[in-house]
Amino acid sequence: MSNHHSEHAMPNYGTGRKTLKSYLTGLFLSLIFTIAAFSIVGIHSLSNTTIMIAISLLAIAQLFAQVIFFLRLNASPGGRWNSMAFVFAIIIVLVLVFGSLWIMVNMNYNMMI
């Protein structure tokens, strides 16, 4: 009966199953990426460009760590719609951010004359 109950109380809503292992993995990876990013900037022994690239990559790595291990987003048939909406949102976000920067940098350049 208890088994029956837990099945009822465990809908996943199109995400992977949440387990202690997945949460611990997510926490561990996020901590590593966060500490790495802060120490790279704190120690400041690399060139500025390298630091920028490194902390950007660490942020993207942490994004995926949290989306996969905390949100449990995946490409299974049940989770496909969630993931599709997520990919679409990422595209819009990239267009918005890089489009704005592109336009403003161009305007800056043209206004300098």
Place this chain on the structure above:
Amino acid sequence: MTHTANELHDHQSHSDSIDVFGFWIYIMTDCILFATLFAAFAVLHSNTFGGPTFKELFSLPYVFAETIFLLASSFTYGMSMLALYKGKRNQVINWLAMTVLLGLAFVVMEINEFVHLYTEGHAWHSSAAMSAFYTLVGTHGLHVSIGLIWMVLTIFQLFKYKLSPVMTRRLTYLGLFWAFLDIVWIFVFTIVYLMGAV
């Protein structure tokens, strides 16, 4: 009208997962809201109107502590979801209370930082860069504060009602919202604080 209990349950959980998908769509639109604020910040961050640059204003250890509080709260929320799946209401409440405390620590630290900056004369009206900073970080802080109020209300609901599919669905919404806020914070600390300090 010969639905068996099982069919009814399937129907219920199907409509629940459509509801959760709807909430997920809201989260994605919130992502776009934050993207516009990030774009504004990226464009304006160097327009300090003669004031100090962000590098001179921020303390990295302080931001690191904020980050750890928010990350820990994301984890403790996950623990309360696991307790929910096991049907242990007291554990759910305890982990949620822990999440509220960690989230509150984050918000208090952020407000303290804002007050500190404001009293030193770096207000939101002192330059375009400061406006963009307060809008971006403040919007995130406002989301966290609303999440905290929502979580306290959920704890009251848990005291009053038993665990049910309805409570599971509500906790799923809040969990999505909370995890999303932690994800946005990754980009706030990377783009605003770390890139500002380089």
